Amino acid sequence: MFKIVRRQEMTGGTVILNEIEAPLIAKKARPGQFVILKANENGERIPLTMADTDPEKGTITIIYMVVGKSTALFRDLQVGDSYQDVIGPLGKATHLEKVGKVICVGGGTGVAVLHPITRGLKEVGNDVTCIIGARNKDLLILEDEMKKASHDLRVCTDDGSYGHHGFVTQVMQEILDAGGVKLVVAIGPVPMMKAVSKITKDYNVPTMVSLNPIMVDGTGMCGGCRVTIGGETKFACVDGPEFDGHQVDYDELIKRLQAYQEEERECHRQYCTIRDAK
Amino acid sequence: MADIAEKARKNPRVPMPEQEPKVRARNFLEVPTGYTMKMAQEEASRCLQCKKPGCVNGCPVGVDIPGFIDFIVQGDMSGAIRHLWKMNALPAVCGRVCPQEIQCEGQCIVGKKGQPVAIGNLERFCADYEREHGTGELPPKQPATGKRVAVVGSGPSGLTVAGDLIVKGHDVTIFEAFHKPGGVLVYGIPEFRLPKAIVAQEVNFLARLGVKVECNAVVGRTVSLDELFTEGYEAIYVGVGAGLPKFMNLPGENLVGILSANEYLTRANLMKAYQYPDVDTPIPHGKNVVVLGAGNVAMDSARTAMRLGAETVKIVYRRSRDEMPARKAEIHHAEEEGIEMCLLTNPTRYLGNEKGRLTGMECLRMELGEPDASGRRRPIPIKGSEYLVDCDLCIVAVGSGANPLLTSETSDMQLNKWGYIVTDTATGKTTKKGVWAGGDIVTGAATVILAMGAGRQAANSIHNYLTLGW
Numbered sequence: 217m218f219k220i221v222r223r224q225e226m227t228g229g230t231v232i233l234n235e236i237e238a239p240l241i242a243k244k245a246r247p248g249q250f251v252i253l254k255a256n257e258n259g260e261r262i263p264l265t266m267a268d269t270d271p272e273k274g275t276i277t278i279i280y281m282v283v284g285k286s287t288a289l290f291r292d293l294q295v296g297d298s299y300q301d302v303i304g305p306l307g308k309a310t311h312l313e314k315v316g317k318v319i320c321v322g323g324g325t326g327v328a329v330l331h332p333i334t335r336g337l338k339e340v341g342n343d344v345t346c347i348i349g350a351r352n353k354d355l356l357i358l359e360d361e362m363k364k365a366s367h368d369l370r371v372c373t374d375d376g377s378y379g380h381h382g383f384v385t386q387v388m389q390e391i392l393d394a395g396g397v398k399l400v401v402a403i404g405p406v407p408m409m410k411a412v413s414k415i416t417k418d419y420n421v422p423t424m425v426s427l428n429p430i431m432v433d434g435t436g437m438c439g440g441c442r443v444t445i446g447g448e449t450k451f452a453c454v455d456g457p458e459f460d461g462h463q464v465d466y467d468e469l470i471k472r473l474q475a476y477q478e479e480e481r482e483c484h485r486q487y488c489t490i491r492d493a494k
Numbered sequence: 495m496a497d498i499a500e501k502a503r504k505n506p507r508v509p510m511p512e513q514e515p516k517v518r519a520r521n522f523l524e525v526p527t528g529y530t531m532k533m534a535q536e537e538a539s540r541c542l543q544c545k546k547p548g549c550v551n552g553c554p555v556g557v558d559i560p561g562f563i564d565f566i567v568q569g570d571m572s573g574a575i576r577h578l579w580k581m582n583a584l585p586a587v588c589g590r591v592c593p594q595e596i597q598c599e600g601q602c603i604v605g606k607k608g609q610p611v612a613i614g615n616l617e618r619f620c621a622d623y624e625r626e627h628g629t630g631e632l633p634p635k636q637p638a639t640g641k642r643v644a645v646v647g648s649g650p651s652g653l654t655v656a657g658d659l660i661v662k663g664h665d666v667t668i669f670e671a672f673h674k675p676g677g678v679l680v681y682g683i684p685e686f687r688l689p690k691a692i693v694a695q696e697v698n699f700l701a702r703l704g705v706k707v708e709c710n711a712v713v714g715r716t717v718s719l720d721e722l723f724t725e726g727y728e729a730i731y732v733g734v735g736a737g738l739p740k741f742m743n744l745p746g747e748n749l750v751g752i753l754s755a756n757e758y759l760t761r762a763n764l765m766k767a768y769q770y771p772d773v774d775t776p777i778p779h780g781k782n783v784v785v786l787g788a789g790n791v792a793m794d795s796a797r798t799a800m801r802l803g804a805e806t807v808k809i810v811y812r813r814s815r816d817e818m819p820a821r822k823a824e825i826h827h828a829e830e831e832g833i834e835m836c837l838l839t840n841p842t843r844y845l846g847n848e849k850g851r852l853t854g855m856e857c858l859r860m861e862l863g864e865p866d867a868s869g870r871r872r873p874i875p876i877k878g879s880e881y882l883v884d885c886d887l888c889i890v891a892v893g894s895g896a897n898p899l900l901t902s903e904t905s906d907m908q909l910n911k912w913g914y915i916v917t918d919t920a921t922g923k924t925t926k927k928g929v930w931a932g933g934d935i936v937t938g939a940a941t942v943i944l945a946m947g948a949g950r951q952a953a954n955s956i957h958n959y960l961t962l963g964w
Contacts, residue, residue, distance in 0.1 A: 240716050254673060260765065260774040261673075286774055301673040303710045432765070432775075435671050435712060436897050437737040438757035442748055449741065449748065454899060468748055471850030475750040479776035486771060 217298035221275060227355045231281050231325055232291050233267070239274030241304045247332035248310030248426065248458055251276065252434040254301040255289045262286050263431040265457065266305070267328035267358075276302075279328035279357065284480045285487040292491075306434045307457050310424075314341040315398040319391055320366065321384050321412055322348045323404025327358050329426055330403045335365040337401070343367055347387045349404075353378035385411050392419045399424065402461060406470050413461035423461035427452050429472060444468055507609040508537040519800050519831035522685045522768055526615075531569075534619040538566035540604060541611045548601035549613060554947030555654075557581045559598060559613055566616060572631075575624040578617065579633050583657030583700065584650065584946065586625065586692045587679060589618025592943045593821050625695055632703055636663035641960040644669060644727040646713045646900065649677020650942045651733035651933030653697065654949030655956070656705045662957050666704070667727075669711040674764060677735055678942070681764040682756075684794050686801070690763070714900035719907075719929060729928050729956045732915065733949065736934035738895040742786065746844030751778060751852030755787070755795045755891035762798050780887025783807045784855060786841060787891035788818040793825060795889040796833045807833045808883070812840040812860050812873045838862070838873065842880065844888065854884045894939050901935075914938060922952030930956055 222235035241251060250265040268277035282291050293299070310333045318337050322330035327348045338344045346366035350356040351374045363369045370387050371379030380387055385408075391397060392415070400423040402412035409425040416423040429441040429452050436454035443452050446463035450456065510526045512518070518525050529537065541563045549559040557578060565574035578585045594600070594614040602610035641664045645652045648670040656666045674680050676693040701707060711717060713734075722730055739754035741747055758777070761767040767777035783799040785792050788811035796807045809828070811818060814837050818825060829835065838860040845854040859879035862871040896913035908916040908925040915924055915931040922930040932948030934940060958964055 240711075244716060258766075258773040260776075289774075301710050303671070303673070303712060303716075305715055306712065432757055432760055433672065435715075435737075435899055437739070438760055439739045439741065439754045440757045444748055449743070468850065472748065472750055474849075475778070476776045479770070483771050483774065483776070 218302040219298045242269045245269045245305035246309035247336040249305035251304035265329040281325045285483040312336045318342045318399045320346045321402040323408040326404030347384045349384035410466035425461040515830040529619045549598040552598040552601035574620045586621035639663045644722045644730045647733040648675035651945035651949035654946040655731045655953045658953035667706040671712040681760045714903040732931040733933045736939045738897040749846040749852045752888045782885045783887045784885040785889045792891035793820045810836045921955035
């Protein structure tokens with residue numbers, strides 16, 4: 217059992233932070249790696265990339281948006297409650313190297329995943345500009361943390377309620393136009409990563425994205441998470457989750473993410489009905 | 495010999511009661527329902543108690559078969575199971591999933607002139623009887639040696655090593671990457687062939703003997719082999735299996751509705767997705783299902799799809815019936831349940847709709863040519879024989895390779911060109927000091943009992959190493 221030692225609600229309760237006791241994982245995990253979590257006996261296995269680790273305290277931190285039954289189950293766990301299973305660290309760690317000027321772009325809960333990578337890129341000596349975006353001010357997460365993790369932070373909201381009015385891609389393009397950018401890291405919803413990659417390709421700037429396909433085991437045993445990278449099939453759980461953004465078949469990924477859409481909707485609806493009845 | 499022939503003819507095998515095909519094809523309950531005591535004793539009495547029993551030679555772990563069968567004849571079930579346990583820690587599993595026809599039963603003298611003694615059914619009966627009526631008394635253990643052994647992977651070979659070493663007095667911990675122990679016994683082999691409650695009981699039996707089981711421990715990620723040595727383990731057994739699914743690299747392979755058999759069976763068995771929505775893991779329900787491949791994994795996938803309500807289930811295999819690698823009994827069961835065999839047929843590409851979902855596949859008819867290196871006649875495509883098959887779910891069961899998760903993090907251990915671990919064939923020793931390996935990660939995908947045999951060998955060698963230093 218893996219006990220929750222800290223729980224924080226963000227963006228009005230739609231995004232949740234859990235700090236979980238998992239000493240073995242905390243000791244080994246590096247930026248970019250993920251864990252698989254299962255809430256209880258009948259639960260499914262859900263992958264989430266770690267937002268932070270504290271090897272001394274023996275804890276890991278995950279931040280997730282409540283989008284379906286499993287994340288709703290996770291949300292209902294309080295401090296002192298436990299996840300039945302947490303498996304990790306899984307996937308390849310981010311390759312952190314000094315390249316010079318770097319842009320880190322994050323959208324939605326992708327900002328949580330971007331956080332340790334941004335910090336890592338800064339620590340190895342890069343000049344890091346960070347652009348984070350959300351639909352509106354209330355949905356923005358980790359602003360202070362991202363400010364600390366980078367040299368320069370730009371915030372965008374789709375509705376203009378805070379920071380730059382518009383998409384992260386617009387701000388990114390301005391910085392790209394100024395020149396000298398050696399690497400872009402983009403983590404967020406698939407359409408956002410697709411849009412970023414399309415632009416950076418025109419500028420010929422290497423781009424790294426972190427993919428979030430459906431997973432079951434997370435150890436390379438099933439191929440449920442397969443993605444097409446440069447025309448070749450890769451398993452995101454062992455070959456990734458980070459890939460060259462210019463090589464990813466995003467349209468295929470979007471379609472594969474919808475494989476269980478009907479089941480997911482129905483499962484969530486049932487859970488909410490039962491929960492509300494209590 | 496005339497005597498035996500006469501006896502065999504007059505005295506046929508006691509059949510195992512089974513669920514009716516039409517009924518069982520739509521449920522996940524075990525197909526054979528098991529012998530009664532009377533049936534078991536009747537079947538046991540068919541054994542001739544050979545002085546030089548061929549059956550024992552046919553068993554990869556050398557169970558004294560006439561010995562345990564004699565206990566059944568005497569009605570001493572406690573004696574029978576204890577006799578079995580001496581050589582086999584997992585009789586409830588082996589009685590169910592071993593290919594007995596090419597092992598113990600294949601060597602039975604009664605079988606030369608009639609049907610062999612149903613050794614598997616009797617082994618299963620002993621284990622089931624002990625579980626349902628036994629005293630819970632454990633086999634004896636040697637005094638503690640104080641030596642610690644780590645077993646990586648809790649599949650058949652790992653469980654065998656753990657069982658053997660714990661009774662020899664060593665302190666054994668199993669590390670399992672999944673959240674439940676059992677390896678292929680829990681994620682691969684379906685409930686209707688091997689109920690998961692039975693696997694849990696067998697693992698629990700080892701736990702009661704003192705074996706510690708650490709789940710959610712991905713060796714190679716959570717902890718490395720070298721770290722296990724640092725933590726005080728003196729020997730390590732690696733039995734991580736061959737869990738890397740192979741795909742055929744056909745156009746359209748990443749369409750929604752195409753799954754590896756590993757994924758399909760893991761969802762169904764380990765995650766119990768057949769009980770969805772009472773459990774949270776979904777599984778695709780196909781109307782027209784195609785399974786590629788003809789091994790036991792293909793049969794398991796096809797029979798699972800049928801139970802999940804498919805209208806048609808086809809096995810597509812490029813060779814002919816004679817070359818199908820699945821057990822004869824499984825092919826027979828599958829056909830009884832309405833699964834269609836499309837032999838000498840090979841898929842060439844998948845077809846999908848605008849949502850990226852599978853709608854069909856193109857297949858090509860084959861004919862058999864000259865024998866290839868494996869001695870099997872090579873299938874050759876018949877030009878222009880392409881035709882379309884409607885399907886909305888395709889399960890790819892064309893084999894598996896070595897999962898590199900552990901081996902890629904262990905630099906000083908020799909692998910062969912396919913990524914399998916190189917070991918000394920007599921002992922299971924790897925090229926890394928203090929590390930043994932066995933089962934599918936050494937041989938490639940094989941059978942449960944062969945993995946157990948490899949575990950037995952390695953356990954003996956580990957015991958020598960820990961007690962004698964070699």
